[in-house]
Amino acid sequence: MAGIGFELKKLFTRRELAYRLRAYAISSIVTVGPMLACMMMIIGAQLVMKAWEGPLSERELLFGGAVYAFVCSYIIVSIYQMMTTRAVSDMLYEQRYEQILPSVYAGLIWSLTPALLIGGAFVIWAPLSFGYKLALYLFFVQLVVIWHLGVYVTALKHYGYVFGAFAVGGIVGTLNCVLWPFITGSLSAAAMLWMLNIGICCTLLGLAYAVERQFGGRLPSTKGATGTIDATSATGATSAAGVTRKGDLSADKRLSDEARSYSLVQWMRRYPSLMGIGFMMALGLYTHQIVQWIKNEGIWVEGVFRMSPAYDLPVYYAFLTTIPTLVLFVVALETSFYPKCRQYYETVLGQGSMREIEQARRDMSQVLVYEVSLLMGIQLFFTILSIAFAVRLLPFFGFTSTMIEAFNILALSFFAYTLFMVIVLVLLYFDDRKGVFALSAIMLACSATFSILFDNVDTSFAMFTASFIALTLSLGRLRYVIRHLHYYTFSAQPIVIKRTPL
Amino acid sequence: MRIALIAEGSYPYVTGGVSSWVHSLISSMPEHEFVIYAIGASSEQQGKYKYDLPANVVQVCEYFLDAHLQDEGKWGKRYRISPQERDALLAFISGASHVDWQVLFNWMSDGGFGSAANFLRSRDYFDLLSELSETKFQYVPFTEWFWTVRSMVLPLFVLLREPIPQADLYHCVTTGYAGVIGSMAKWRTGKPLIITEHGIYSREREEEIIKAEWVPSYFKEQWIDYFYMLCNCAYESADQVITLFGRNREIQIELGCSSSKISIIPNGVEFHDYVGLPAKAVGDNRIHVGAIVRVVPIKDIKTMIQAFAIVKQEVPDSTFWIIGPYDEDPEYYAECQALLEALAVEEVTFTGSMQISNIIGKMDLLVLSSISEGQPLAVLEGMAAGKPFVTTDVGSCKELLYGMDDAYGPAGFVAPVMNVDSIAQAIIELCNHPDERVRMGVAGQERVRNLYSKQQFIQSYVALYESYEEGRTWQASALN
Numbered sequence: 001m002a003g004i005g006f007e008l009k010k011l012f013t014r015r016e017l018a019y020r021l022r023a024y025a026i027s028s029i030v031t032v033g034p035m036l037a038c039m040m041m042i043i044g045a046q047l048v049m050k051a052w053e054g055p056l057s058e059r060e061l062l063f064g065g066a067v068y069a070f071v072c073s074y075i076i077v078s079i080y081q082m083m084t085t086r087a088v089s090d091m092l093y094e095q096r097y098e099q100i101l102p103s104v105y106a107g108l109i110w111s112l113t114p115a116l117l118i119g120g121a122f123v124i125w126a127p128l129s130f131g132y133k134l135a136l137y138l139f140f141v142q143l144v145v146i147w148h149l150g151v152y153v154t155a156l157k158h159y160g161y162v163f164g165a166f167a168v169g170g171i172v173g174t175l176n177c178v179l180w181p182f183i184t185g186s187l188s189a190a191a192m193l194w195m196l197n198i199g200i201c202c203t204l205l206g207l208a209y210a211v212e213r214q215f216g217g218r219l220p221s222t223k224g225a226t227g228t229i230d231a232t233s234a235t236g237a238t239s240a241a242g243v244t245r246k247g248d249l250s251a252d253k254r255l256s257d258e259a260r261s262y263s264l265v266q267w268m269r270r271y272p273s274l275m276g277i278g279f280m281m282a283l284g285l286y287t288h289q290i291v292q293w294i295k296n297e298g299i300w301v302e303g304v305f306r307m308s309p310a311y312d313l314p315v316y317y318a319f320l321t322t323i324p325t326l327v328l329f330v331v332a333l334e335t336s337f338y339p340k341c342r343q344y345y346e347t348v349l350g351q352g353s354m355r356e357i358e359q360a361r362r363d364m365s366q367v368l369v370y371e372v373s374l375l376m377g378i379q380l381f382f383t384i385l386s387i388a389f390a391v392r393l394l395p396f397f398g399f400t401s402t403m404i405e406a407f408n409i410l411a412l413s414f415f416a417y418t419l420f421m422v423i424v425l426v427l428l429y430f431d432d433r434k435g436v437f438a439l440s441a442i443m444l445a446c447s448a449t450f451s452i453l454f455d456n457v458d459t460s461f462a463m464f465t466a467s468f469i470a471l472t473l474s475l476g477r478l479r480y481v482i483r484h485l486h487y488y489t490f491s492a493q494p495i496v497i498k499r500t501p502l
Numbered sequence: 503m504r505i506a507l508i509a510e511g512s513y514p515y516v517t518g519g520v521s522s523w524v525h526s527l528i529s530s531m532p533e534h535e536f537v538i539y540a541i542g543a544s545s546e547q548q549g550k551y552k553y554d555l556p557a558n559v560v561q562v563c564e565y566f567l568d569a570h571l572q573d574e575g576k577w578g579k580r581y582r583i584s585p586q587e588r589d590a591l592l593a594f595i596s597g598a599s600h601v602d603w604q605v606l607f608n609w610m611s612d613g614g615f616g617s618a619a620n621f622l623r624s625r626d627y628f629d630l631l632s633e634l635s636e637t638k639f640q641y642v643p644f645t646e647w648f649w650t651v652r653s654m655v656l657p658l659f660v661l662l663r664e665p666i667p668q669a670d671l672y673h674c675v676t677t678g679y680a681g682v683i684g685s686m687a688k689w690r691t692g693k694p695l696i697i698t699e700h701g702i703y704s705r706e707r708e709e710e711i712i713k714a715e716w717v718p719s720y721f722k723e724q725w726i727d728y729f730y731m732l733c734n735c736a737y738e739s740a741d742q743v744i745t746l747f748g749r750n751r752e753i754q755i756e757l758g759c760s761s762s763k764i765s766i767i768p769n770g771v772e773f774h775d776y777v778g779l780p781a782k783a784v785g786d787n788r789i790h791v792g793a794i795v796r797v798v799p800i801k802d803i804k805t806m807i808q809a810f811a812i813v814k815q816e817v818p819d820s821t822f823w824i825i826g827p828y829d830e831d832p833e834y835y836a837e838c839q840a841l842l843e844a845l846a847v848e849e850v851t852f853t854g855s856m857q858i859s860n861i862i863g864k865m866d867l868l869v870l871s872s873i874s875e876g877q878p879l880a881v882l883e884g885m886a887a888g889k890p891f892v893t894t895d896v897g898s899c900k901e902l903l904y905g906m907d908d909a910y911g912p913a914g915f916v917a918p919v920m921n922v923d924s925i926a927q928a929i930i931e932l933c934n935h936p937d938e939r940v941r942m943g944v945a946g947q948e949r950v951r952n953l954y955s956k957q958q959f960i961q962s963y964v965a966l967y968e969s970y971e972e973g974r975t976w977q978a979s980a981l982n
Contacts, residue, residue, distance in 0.1 A: 351643040354635040484625075486632065490648055491577050491623045 034150045034203075036323070037166045038143065039316070041199055042066045044174040045192045054187030057302065061128075062189035064305030065136045066196075067312060071286050072118065073143035077111050078282030080264070083274040084151045086428075087267045092155060100152070100215040106264040107148050115144040126304045132190035139193055142200045149207045156214050165206025173199020273433040280440035281424070284447050284470075285417065288463040289315055291451035295459070311459065314403050317394070318410035321386040322418040325379040329422050332371040340364035341429055348489055357486065365482050368426065372478075376419055383415045409460040416467035423474040427481060430488060435477045443470035503971045504560070506669035506687065508539040510680035514551040514562070515542050517827055517855065518796050519879040520700050521553065523769060524675055529556045530960040534967060537561040537667045541679055544568050563667050567657040567679070575619025581626045582614070588630070595651055596634055597727030599758075603682075603735050607689045610662050618659035622652055642720050650721050654728050658682060666690055671970050674736060677703040678729065681736025688739050694970050697736055698744040698767075700876030701897060702753050704733040706800070709874060734758055742966070746877035747898035748906075767966075768898075769877045770959030773951045776886035779863030789820040789933045792865035792889075794858055794880035795872075797828035802894075803838050805920050806871040811845045812926035817933040820849070823865065827855040862887045867932045867939055872896050873919055882954050885946030890914045890939045892928040894921075905949055913946030 042063070049059050084107050091099050119137045126133055153162055176195035181187055268275060292298065293306040301307050344360040352360065387408045394404050420443065427436050446469050450462030481488060507513075513524040528536050536559045542548070545566040555562070583591070590605040592598075609615070621627055631648060639647055658679060666687045674684040674697045681697060688695040707729035711722050737743060737759035744767050745751050755761050782790060791810065795801040803824065810822045828835040835852070842850055853861065862868075868884040868891050875897030884891055885902065891914030893899040903914045915928035932939050 348645055350645075352645070353641050354632060354644045355640060357644055487625055487628045490645075491625070491628045493623075 033162065033166050034146050037170045037203065038070070038200070041170060041173040041196050045177040045196060048177045048181065049187055049192065052181050052187050058187060058189045060301045060307070060309070061132070062192050064301040064307050065189065065193065066139070067307070068305055069136060069140035069143055073115065073140055073147060075279070075282045075286065076114055077144055077147040078278040079275050080107050080110055080278065081147070081151055082278035083267055083271050086271055086274055088151060088155055097215065101212070103264070104152060104211060104215070108145065110264055111144050111148050112141065115141055128302060128304055129190055132193065135190050135193035135197060138197050139200065142197065142204050145204055146200070146207065149211055152211045152215070153207060156210055161206060161210035161213070165203045165210065168206060169199045169203025172202045271433070273437045277433070277436050277440045280444045281421065284440060284444040287444065287447040288451045288459050291448070292459045310400065310403050311406060313399070314407035314410050314460070318407050318414050321383055321411045322379070322414045324382045325375060325418045325422065328375055328378060332375055336367050336371050337364070340367045361485050368482065372422070375422060379415055379419065383411050386411050406460045409464050413460060413464040413467045416464070416471040420467060420471040420474050423471070423478050427474070427478060430481050430485065431492070432481050432488065435481065439470060439474050439477060442473060446470065503671060503967060504535045504537060504669045505671045505673055505967065506537040506539050506667050508672060508674045508680040508684050510541040510676050510678055511543060512675065514538065514540060514553045514555060515547045516830060517552045519876070520675060522879050523700065525553050526956065527960070527963060528559060531964065532558050534558060535560045537563065537669055539563045539667060539683065540565070541661065541683070542566045561667060565661055565664055569660050573617055573619040573660070575617055575623045577623035579616065579620045579624045581621065581624055583626055591630055592634060595630060595655060596638055597724055597731050599731065599734065601731060601735065603685060603739070604689060607686050611690070618656060618663055621659065622656060646718065646721070650724070654725065662686055669693060671696065671967065673698065676700065677733040677736035678707070679732065682732050685735050685739035694741045695739055696742045696744065696966065697740045699750065699754065700746060701874055702750060704730045704757060705753065706874045730757070747901050749898065749901070750876065767959060767962040768954055769879055769882055770954045770956040771879065771882045771886050771950060772956045773886050775859060776862070776883060779859055779887055782864040787819065789817055790823060790865045791820055791867055791869060791929060792823040792825055792862065793869045794862070794884065795824065795826045795870065796830055797824065797826060797835050797838060797852065798831045799834050800873055802871045802873050802920060804841055805922055805925065806869060807838060807841050807845065807847065807850065808922045809871070809926040809929060810850065811847045812922065813929045813933065814847055816930045820933055822850045823853060823861065824851065825853045825856060825858060825861055828852050858883065862889065865889055867892065867929065869925070869929060870894065870899065871925060875899065877902070882950055885913055886950045888943040888947040890932055890942035890946065892917060892925060892932065894919045894925070903946070908949065908953070910949045911941070911945040913942050913949060
């Protein structure tokens with residue numbers, strides 16, 4: 001998260017329920033908003049098609065295309081996403097605001113290039129109607145842009161715009177889907193995708209406007225705005241690196257005066273591991289599904305999309321069970337853990353003696369243990385609840401017992417995976433890139449190996465095993481890093497500061 | 503015999519007393535081969551010698567305190583440190599008065615040590631620091647302390663990892679880093695170690711640290727302790743410690759050097775080089791006051807300028823010549839220029855580096871306002887040229903100007919350090935009394951001729967080296 005903490009904290013200090021609800025709403029919007037809005041629109045379109053008794057082949061085509069666009073765009077953007085988050089956090093912390101907007105465009109170029117090429121190859125190759133291919137191409141490209149803007153959305157202060165963008169996009173998309181059959185009587189996947197595209201386009205334009213408005217011409221140089229950004233922006237990871245840069249910030253400012261341009265290549269050279277981490281984390285999340293598509297149980301949809309509907313639907317719904325963690329995590333991290341983390345690094349950078357630094361570490365560690373335990377508890381509660389309800393409710397959605405079984409295991413898998421992701425982000429607050437790289441590699445390797453080795457029915461169990469191994473290891477790693485945090489903070493710093501110029 | 507001369511911050515990069523001393527020692531002993539182990543402050547100095555090296559210099563090993571900039575190191579390395587090594591390291595890091603250097607040298611020579619940067623980023627080092635901070639430095643800001651200790655120990659750690667040149671005898675021109683390198687050389691090769699201490703290194707560093715604005719007050723003591731620790735290492739390891747005059751010997755004993763190791767060999771100048779130098783033009787009735795110095799803070803040029811401002815008011819036809827290089831510390835030179843402008847003092851000339859024999863004869867009197875000195879060659883040279891002196895009470899200046907119960911009489915005045923008025927009054931006194939100038943000039947000239955000749959100085963070192971050479975020959979014959 002590039003930083004929504006201060007705003008949330010401000011809201012949480014006011015005790016009124018309305019404010020508290022607003023805080024959760026904001027964190028929901030910026031964290032799960034993009035994904036949820038898209039998923040809901042697709043489900044909406046599916047329901048409309050089902051209600052109008054559209055042909056199954058078209059429904060499958062819509063679903064298949066949407067899932068592929070979703071997975072591919074997410075994986076492509078994930079290569080740069082974590083690094084961009086770090087870059088934006090650094091820029092905010094070092095007050096190099098003028099580089100933020102260039103970074104939006106640089107990231108877009110890097111994400112869109114492979115997206116356009118892959119999409120182009122699909123358009124040329126796929127034996128589908130031109131209208132459908134073009135609609136899917138546009139859908140895929142728009143998703144890439146939205147995921148990318150999502151990084152910046154967390155750093156925005158104008159949540160109204162963000163909310164508006166998702167709300168308008170969602171409503172327009174869904175309304176289009178509902179009205180289109182009324183007007184034209186057509187229920188083709190292509191038409192539905194075009195309708196969704198209009199909605200997504202609204203969201204995209206809204207987000208782009210919000211990002212441009214925040215980081216464009218009017219830089220947050222006024223006192224109030226700077227204060228907000230100061231307090232919110234520095235992730236722990238940045239603060240950790242801040243130790244290196246003791247007395248070096250003036251140099252950064254000088255640099256920013258000289259170089260107002262942003263080059264993603266320089267950030268890639270600076271944080272190459274973050275690219276690997278982002279990519280492996282995303283791939284680790286989808287490997288089991290991809291393996292499932294390839295395996296015998298997979299089917300060809302229109303000879304183009306290899307799918308596994310009996311598996312894909314449980315995955316889709318199971319993923320929704322992680323929303324509590326995704327929302328609560330941001331609130332917990334930014335309002336409880338972050339201030340303690342910041343306090344630790346402030347004690348380190350300030351005049352703190354070893355005893356004071358140790359006390360700050362203990363305070364932070366205590367909060368972290370509490371928050372992570374609470375998060376695990378709440379997520380477990382929701383997961384169990386979901387499993388219980390799933391058994392009763394999912395049959396009404398056409399789920400078979402095998403699908404429900406898969407859903408149950410997947411819900412538990414995502415419970416572990418989401419918490420694993422939380423721990424990974426906390427580790428990145430401490431700049432433990434090496435550790436996280438290893439963890440994400442292990443997660444990916446386990447997920448791939450188990451998915452391939454286990455029987456078809458057990459692919460969900462493969463994901464479950466991989467996620468729990470990753471979660472256990474990440475908890476161990478977190479414990480280790482927290483215990484030896486002083487060493488990490490101090491001795492990880494080079495003897496001499498040699499920074500890649502920006 | 504091959505002698506390794508270990509010099510720090512002086513020969514061959516910087517001109518000045520110690521460097522001149524080294525140069526004349528080497529030049530006067532063509533029968534010996536010399537290896538120069540030069541420790542410079544900055545790598546930029548590499549190969550930029552201020553002296554034409556004599557033919558008997560067979561090798562120059564150059565090491566620089568900023569060499570650590572080349573090595574970033576890797577973190578996370580683990581070391582196997584025995585309890586003994588741990589104690590030695592703890593003592594070293596904390597600047598304890600006694601460090602088991604043998605253990606430390608042994609440990610650092612071990613193949614598993616790797617680079618200094620690796621060790622300073624290792625967990626073992628951090629654990630040692632944390633332990634120290636818990637026990638000894640509880641209340642200091644840890645981050646500052648961490649970086650202070652790192653910057654304090656890193657240059658020495660890097661130097662100790664460098665190869666030691668082969669020699670039959672190691673001769674350090676100072677204690678400090680050079681002294682520790684000499685000690686390591688002795689430990690590694692078993693060859694004798696001699697130290698010649700011109701000024702008292704640890705005292706000089708102490709003065710520097712006390713005045714330094716870049717060292718926070720709560721770290722001054724630690725820095726000072728650190729330098730005293732380095733000097734103790736040299737005193738402990740040396741077979742012989744040579745000093746230039748009695749007062750230094752007393753200080754060395756006070757600092758813990760065994761009195762039996764210390765002997766005195768004063769500096770000397772080639773007396774005949776200073777006789778019949780070109781004098782000032784006939785009819786030039788102005789009074790020329792000269793200072794043969796490098797323009798650096800330790801020479802306290804600013805006090806000299808302030809004193810001259812007073813002199814100029816009393817003796818309007820006086821001129822002031824600051825003879826020596828001013829490129830060593832450009833910032834300080836600029837400050838001196840600014841002070842001159844602020845005081846509106848005229849007729850002050852910075853000559854830069856030049857052959858002093860061309861100008862020294864034209865001076866009526868000479869001044870030295872140093873804060874710290876050993877036995878300044880500039881004073882010996884001025885005295886040899888028959889010039890009366892006004893010096894501050896540093897090093898052996900008092901001994902040189904007033905003599906040690908000899909019959910030559912005073913060769914000038916000694917004023918308290920940084921005391922502008924006293925220095926000015928002494929200069930005015932000499933300006934206004936030409937007879938006194940002559941009398942004191944002659945007294946100085948006689949004292950140098952009889953007690954501080956280059957011949958005596960060289961012969962003493964010839965004898966010193968020979969004593970080790972004999973030992974070597976004896977050892978060799980015994981082995982045969």
